[in-house]
Amino acid sequence: MKIKKGDTVVVTVGKDRGKRGRVLRVSPREGRVFVEGAAQRVRHRRPRRSGEKGQRVTMPGPIAIGNVRIVCSACGKAARVGFHMGEGGKQRICKKCGVAIA
Ligand SMILES: [Zn+2]
Numbered sequence: 001m002k003i004k005k006g007d008t009v010v011v012t013v014g015k016d017r018g019k020r021g022r023v024l025r026v027s028p029r030e031g032r033v034f035v036e037g038a039a040q041r042v043r044h045r046r047p048r049r050s051g052e053k054g055q056r057v058t059m060p061g062p063i064a065i066g067n068v069r070i071v072c073s074a075c076g077k078a079a080r081v082g083f084h085m086g087e088g089g090k091q092r093i094c095k096k097c098g099v100a101i102a
Helices: none
Strands: 008-012 020-027 032-035 040-044 055-061 062-064 068-071 081-086 089-094
Touching: 008 032
Parallel strands: none
Antiparallel strands: 008 020, 008 068, 020 032, 032 062, 040 055, 081 089
């Protein structure tokens, strides 16, 4: 998996193109990620008890993993990810500057 929870990514398609955010959740089976502030959708929550009000809750929707690119922590650019065997095993590296991504 090239993208992990906690990474900063930039969305490359759709109405949120260019938006940056942190990855909140990765769903490897579906190949999707949930990015903070991107692909927002509004869920309407019904009242549970009488007297309580329904609520509208905004939350990020799923984005296909191919539609986001990781933002390199070293050079700050949206880059593709390569792999490299370093100390501590497999490391992800930035294809633009060659530095390992945290
Ligand atoms: Zn870089």
